[in-house]
Amino acid sequence: MGERVVFDRKELSRRQLKDYIFAIMSLLALGFGLITLLLLIIDLASTGLGRIDYAFMTNFPSRMPEKAGILSAWVGSLCVMFTTALAAIPLGIAAGVYLEEYAPKNWITAIIELNIVNLAGIPSITFGLMALSIFVYKFGFGQSILTAGLTLGLLVLPIIIVTTREALRTIPSTIREAAFAMGASRWQVIQHHLLPYSTGGILTGVIISLSRAIGETAPLITIGALTFIAFLPTSPFTEEFPFVTIQWIKDPFTVLPIQMFNWVSRPQEEFHVNAAAAGVILLTLTLLLNGAAIYIRASFRRKIKW
Amino acid sequence: MVKAEVKNLNFSYGEKQVLKNVSMPIYDNKITALIGPSGCGKTTLLRCFNRMHDLYKGAKYDGQILLHPDEVNILARDIDPMEVRMRIGMVFQKPNPFPKSIYENVVYGLKVRGIKRRSFLQERCEQSLQAAGLWGEVKDRLNSGAQMLSGGQQQRLCIARALAVEPELLLLDEPTSALDPISTSHIEDLIVDLKKTVTIVIVTHNLHQAARVSDRTAFMYLGDLIEFDETSKMFTTPSDKRTENYITGRFG
Ligand SMILES: Nc1ncnc2c1ncn2[C@@H]1O[C@H](COP(=O)(O)OP(=O)(O)OP(=O)(O)O)[C@@H](O)[C@H]1O
Ligand SMILES: [Mg+2]
Numbered sequence: 263m264g265e266r267v268v269f270d271r272k273e274l275s276r277r278q279l280k281d282y283i284f285a286i287m288s289l290l291a292l293g294f295g296l297i298t299l300l301l302l303i304i305d306l307a308s309t310g311l312g313r314i315d316y317a318f319m320t321n322f323p324s325r326m327p328e329k330a331g332i333l334s335a336w337v338g339s340l341c342v343m344f345t346t347a348l349a350a351i352p353l354g355i356a357a358g359v360y361l362e363e364y365a366p367k368n369w370i371t372a373i374i375e376l377n378i379v380n381l382a383g384i385p386s387i388t389f390g391l392m393a394l395s396i397f398v399y400k401f402g403f404g405q406s407i408l409t410a411g412l413t414l415g416l417l418v419l420p421i422i423i424v425t426t427r428e429a430l431r432t433i434p435s436t437i438r439e440a441a442f443a444m445g446a447s448r449w450q451v452i453q454h455h456l457l458p459y460s461t462g463g464i465l466t467g468v469i470i471s472l473s474r475a476i477g478e479t480a481p482l483i484t485i486g487a488l489t490f491i492a493f494l495p496t497s498p499f500t501e502e503f504p505f506v507t508i509q510w511i512k513d514p515f516t517v518l519p520i521q522m523f524n525w526v527s528r529p530q531e532e533f534h535v536n537a538a539a540a541g542v543i544l545l546t547l548t549l550l551l552n553g554a555a556i557y558i559r560a561s562f563r564r565k566i567k568w
Numbered sequence: 569m570v571k572a573e574v575k576n577l578n579f580s581y582g583e584k585q586v587l588k589n590v591s592m593p594i595y596d597n598k599i600t601a602l603i604g605p606s607g608c609g610k611t612t613l614l615r616c617f618n619r620m621h622d623l624y625k626g627a628k629y630d631g632q633i634l635l636h637p638d639e640v641n642i643l644a645r646d647i648d649p650m651e652v653r654m655r656i657g658m659v660f661q662k663p664n665p666f667p668k669s670i671y672e673n674v675v676y677g678l679k680v681r682g683i684k685r686r687s688f689l690q691e692r693c694e695q696s697l698q699a700a701g702l703w704g705e706v707k708d709r710l711n712s713g714a715q716m717l718s719g720g721q722q723q724r725l726c727i728a729r730a731l732a733v734e735p736e737l738l739l740l741d742e743p744t745s746a747l748d749p750i751s752t753s754h755i756e757d758l759i760v761d762l763k764k765t766v767t768i769v770i771v772t773h774n775l776h777q778a779a780r781v782s783d784r785t786a787f788m789y790l791g792d793l794i795e796f797d798e799t800s801k802m803f804t805t806p807s808d809k810r811t812e813n814y815i816t817g818r819f820g
Contacts, residue, residue, distance in 0.1 A: 367625060434664075436660060436662060436664040437664060437666065437667075438623075439620065439623070439660065439664070440660065440664040440665075440666065440726070441666070441676075442620070442623060442649075442653065443618060443620065443653055443657070443658040443660075443730075444653065444657075444676055444677040444680055444729070444730075444733070445650055445651075445653040445654035445677060445680050445681070445733070446650075446680045447650055447680075450680055454676075454679075454680075455666060459667060565667075566667045567667060567715045568667065568715075
């Protein structure tokens with residue numbers, strides 16, 4: 263042992279200073295992001311909030327801005343989201359479970375995994391182009407709620423797959439081993455343990471993906487969603503047996519962001535106010551969805567401890 | 569009477585051979601202790617008995633473990649690991665109850681086997697918790713979460729869970745290493761008590777524990793089974809120098 267390590271106060275204060283500078287810079291960056299977002303929301307709300315009333319929610323779009331409403335848009339958004347969820351949730355969860363629990367760890371699996379991650383980064387309009395040629399023309403689904411739901415379903419599928427896998431991965435292997443050691447089959451382990459314990463994480467992914475889908479515009483315009491719809495989809499309830507129908511899935515539709523897009527592209531100032539009001543509704547929906555995701559995650563985390 | 573027989577068992581993780589031609593008998597209604605320095609392959613050997621290695625890639629083994637009375641080779645490729653695990657129970661080093669209620673934990677093995685009759689499940693739940701010495705402490709809160717229990721209680725719950733399906737053989741991997749002395753002595757008493765009904769193989773680092781509870785002891789070193797004998801003989805007059813060094817604390 264030759265040289266001794268001595269305590270150097272100067273060196274210490276240098277490191278403390280660096281720490282301090284870094285903290286300030288992070289705070290500034292965070293503040294910048296938050297303030298921009300806040301200004302955006304305030305701007306939108308101050309323009310649009312006053313326009314929202316009962317009539318605005320229950321009127322169809324119109325040539326006269328003061329009579330125009332978002333009824334067909336929000337009903338359309340709801341129907342499309344429902345179809346998206348129906349398509350993407352079972353597929354996404356099943357694919358995630360397969361990749362995490364069943365797939366052999368070889369290069370084919372590795373390529374599939376890589377592509378799923380890449381898929382999440384593909385510009386959404388590409389999904390629109392693909393849907394146009396496959397769903398609209400090849401399958402003949404038309405410019406319908408079904409086409410839109412499937413398109414957005416594909417778009418958010420990677421999110422659901424990835425969050426499902428992450429949720430499964432947080433379950434300790436000791437729990438899996440405990441279940442297998444009791445003589446459980448792989449499916450029993452999944453059904454009795456892995457899915458229940460990862461419900462919080464999976465639901466969070468599902469909600470996040472829906473809140474992404476609800477704001478998507480480009481792929482829906484690409485498949486030819488109409489921008490002016492003055493009627494509602496077919497009611498799901500009928501007079502005669504079996505009293506429900508899925509006819510609505512074949513109907514043309516519009517959604518909130520497309521309605522907004524339509525209004526902002528008009529010259530009259532009053533339509534811009536309408537667009538802002540629809541924006542407030544859309545933003546509120548998105549925030550509510552995200553809030554629900556946070557709540558669900560927190561409550562599941564409290565319930566399940568290892 | 570022999571309950572199981574390990575014959576020429578070789579095991580490797582990838583290229584690394586961890587068990588070298590291990591052969592030993594497991595006597596019926598007796599407690600067999602596996603001892604040896606860290607990394608000698610005790611856990612690996614124990615996990616061969618319930619085919620736990622089949623869950624992971626890269627584990628290779630050959631040889632036999634014959635389970636009596638039917639003399640089925642539980643390592644055979646055509647034997648489903650599920651079948652083996654239904655006959656052979658295991659308690660792990662770290663307590664690993666499911667994040668479910670105490671009741672659901674205990675009856676889980678029965679649920680896996682498709683048994684649904686409520687009265688039977690409840691009866692078996694009580695019996696198993698009694699056998700694991702936990703009944704008195706939890707009988708008023710069977711429906712509360714298993715995570716509320718202390719470490720020692722959780723480990724006894726895991727023992728109850730394994731006992732509920734009446735295994736022919738019970739594997740214990742350092743079941744007390746995460747526990748305080750009082751919980752440890754609880755569980756030791758329990759283990760001795762259990763051998764009336766079930767054959768036990770226990771891995772332990774605690775030589776006093778091996779001496780206190782076991783009837784036979786196997787000493788392993790670097791993947792070899794060095795010595796296997798009656799515990800009393802092993803701890804007084806070991807025949808191998810390495811065994812003697814280990815039990816007198818000169819290495820390991
Ligand atoms: N999953 C694994 N992959 C590769 N090598 C492993 C794996 N598990 C264990 N080993 C190696 O196998 C050898 C035996 O390990 P094992 O866990 O059976 O030892 P042990 O006797 O139980 O030790 P301890 O007393 O510390 O628990 C060790 O050298 C270890 O490094
Ligand atoms: Mg071990």
